Amino acid sequence: QKEVEQNSGPLSVPEGAIASLNCTYSDRGSQSFFWYRQYSGKSPELIMSIYSNGDKEDGRFTAQLNKASQYVSLLIRDSQPSDSATYLCAVANFNKFYFGSGTKLNVKP
Amino acid sequence: GAVVSQHPSRVICKSGTSVKIECRSLDFQATTMFWYRQFPKQSLMLMATSNEGSKATYEQGVEKDKFLINHASLTLSTLTVTSAHPEDSSFYICSARNWDGLGEGYTFGSGTRLTVV
Numbered sequence: 001q002k003e004v005e006q007n008s009g010p011l012s013v014p015e016g017a018i019a020s021l022n023c024t025y026s027d028r029g030s031q032s033f034f035w036y037r038q039y040s041g042k043s044p045e046l047i048m049s050i051y052s053n054g055d056k057e058d059g060r061f062t063a064q065l066n067k068a069s070q071y072v073s074l075l076i077r078d079s080q081p082s083d084s085a086t087y088l089c090a091v092a093n094f095n096k097f098y099f100g101s102g103t104k105l106n107v108k109p
Numbered sequence: 110g111a112v113v114s115q116h117p118s119r120v121i122c123k124s125g126t127s128v129k130i131e132c133r134s135l136d137f138q139a140t141t142m143f144w145y146r147q148f149p150k151q152s153l154m155l156m157a158t159s160n161e162g163s164k165a166t167y168e169q170g171v172e173k174d175k176f177l178i179n180h181a182s183l184t185l186s187t188l189t190v191t192s193a194h195p196e197d198s199s200f201y202i203c204s205a206r207n208w209d210g211l212g213e214g215y216t217f218g219s220g221t222r223l224t225v226v
Contacts, residue, residue: 031213032212032213034214034215041200041222042219042220043202043217043218043219043220044153044202044217045217046214046215046216049212049214051212088152088153090215092213092215095141095158095160095166096155096158097143097155097158097204097206097215098155099145099152099153099155100152101151101152102152
């Protein structure tokens, strides 16, 4: 079983729509959760971090965490073509920091 | 914000030679750094966790004698790919753990594209 699971996609949404990205993790002791965006050939860039159950909003992005279900999600409102990228879910527990395989998002103009 | 400098950004080496990649935290002390490898169209795979002043912890399947990690100071970790072969060609990325006031964060270097010919 992988530590972090994501649907590889691609997820296609029209410009202006809400994109919903999901992630599950296996280690119940995980403490910190992150969403990164990665463009081809580049390093990941942090979008949001979340540490406690519930929702966290930052601009057009909302991260949701449910530790009981071991589930993390990212909502992108008013999706733009520039949001097209691979989105990586990452989970950390002390000295372990694992990534999911990423979900490719395509936002169509 | 926290900045991690990684270099070289690109390196081409001959098969059988060794290559060293450096990862530096510029404005914070990083007691823990992580090394990842990413093949085309695949996710980042954690290779090892590097802790300052101690031996690195390698993930299953990663050869510790081939991928030498040194974390001798609070701002520098190095990855040396020894006796490189074409199958080692990949994108190598380091990450350093820091604290952003709310919790832990992870800052990435810009990556190193290694091509072994």
